[in-house]
Amino acid sequence: MWTEIPAKEFCASVRDGTHDSPKPVESGRFLITSRHIIGGQIDLSNAYLISIDDFEAINKRSKVDRWDVLISMIGTVGEPCLVREEPEFAIKNIGLFKTKGELDGKWLYYYLTSPQAQALIRQSSRGTTQAYVPLGALRDFPVRVPRDREVMRAITNVLGGLDEKINLNRRINQTIEAMAQAIFKSWFVDFDPVKARIAAIQEGRDPRRAAMSAISGKPDAELDALPPEQYDQLAATAALFPDELEESELGEIPRGWICGALGDICSFTAGSAFKPEHQGSTEGDYPFIKVSDMNLAGNEVFIQSANNYVSRAQQSEMKAKLHPLGATVFAKIGVALISNRRRLLTTPTIIDNNLMSASPIEGKSGKYFLYSMLSTIDFNTLASGTALPYINVSDLKKVAIIRPPSDVWRTFEAKASSIFSMMQALTAQSLTLATTRNTLLPKLLSGEVEVFGKSES
Helix, strand or coil, X not given: CEEEEEHHHHCCEEEECECCCCCCCCCCEEEECHHHEECCEECCCCCEEECHHHHHHHHHHHCCCCCCEEEECECCCCCEEECCCCCCEEEECEEEEECCCHHHXXXXXXHHHXXXXXXXXXXXXXXXXXXXXXXXXXXXXEEEEECCHHHHHHHHHHHHHHHHHHHHHHHHHHHHHHHHHHHHHHHHCCCHHHHHHHHHHHHCCCHHHHHHHXXXXXXXXXXXXXXXXXXXXXXXXXXXXXCCEEEECCEEEECCCEEEEHHXXXXXXXXXXXXXXXXXXXXXXXXXXXXHHHHCCCCCCEECCCXXXXXXXXXHHHCCCCECXXXXXXXXXXXXXXXXXXXXECCCEEEECCEEEEEECCCCCCHHHHHHHHHCCCHHHHCECXXXXXXXXXXXXXXXXXXXCHXXXXXXXXXXXXXXXXXXXXXXXHHHHHHHHHHHHHHHHHCCCCCCCCCCC
């Protein structure tokens, strides 16, 4: 059997965060708002720090603990998040469901993500210019629960198992992407293979072997144990790097490499206006993405899904530009610019006018080389405007870069291709798991699908 009880009875208490605006500091604890709850996770990338005194003052009223559930109350209302680790942040304009433990926290989180609960949250929202959910509505919010807690446990175990695999894939992808970025930095920022060759010559060692060690991270003994094909490939890569640095306008760079500008290796294309009458379709020939689509689960590196799609006829009617597969997209205006997020397109895509894309110029760069280079550039240093930061294409084109010979960046492109392909495969698997979870969730929470050998409805 099932029942519905108000959240204030299901939970130990229901509160909200501070409504004040403590001053940012250089060292302290994070303060998060509704916009930092993204896809069931806390995104601290553009959260700011507040003093320990302010942190403790907020926590006297609304301290967040492990297994509590947070929910966005302003703007993108209804985004829930289960606090799975001991938190080190305070909350502002966020609803706080203080649960009675892990099981209740997991149940409430999954319930709040269900279509039924999301519809009720939307009905509870107020405001015209900016939506918000009153605290009273959160306290009285009806929570559907099975009377048998073993049923509750079994359901959360099923859904939690799927989420654990999705989270594992996400962590693996974060590690893999960090590896790709580390290789890019080693080759094209720190020039480690070149410096290794120089040091080896000075010490009377084999410069090629030194570069091979720098590239692979393997000492001589491990190099000798490599299969012949792998050894030869590594040796060929090491041979691409010179054994000398020379002065340039950007400091010392490898001999034969040149100083240039970002506009030499890529073309920038602005997004298109996205009128409300063209929005809302979940099917179509082309995805039409906004800044918010970068936050969708599965879109951490590649844009794999979107909230809006349009047909070829609509695309033609709007005269909207198609941005090619392999382009890197990023925010060009507003707060989203500050977070320096980059995403790779996996299909021809339309982007809205708060975004911009960079596409590699044939023969000058590749999609992964360009994505990696863009990821090393802090767009905050290029931003103009105070109330609403923005970047100009002319400024982007002028960003100074060091350009390696074609065979060097092409070798990196080939190496990165296998890394990014693995990431894309894991992301696709996670999307399949998420679809399974989202299909099961309302059926499990309603009792339509049994978790034991008997009906619980």
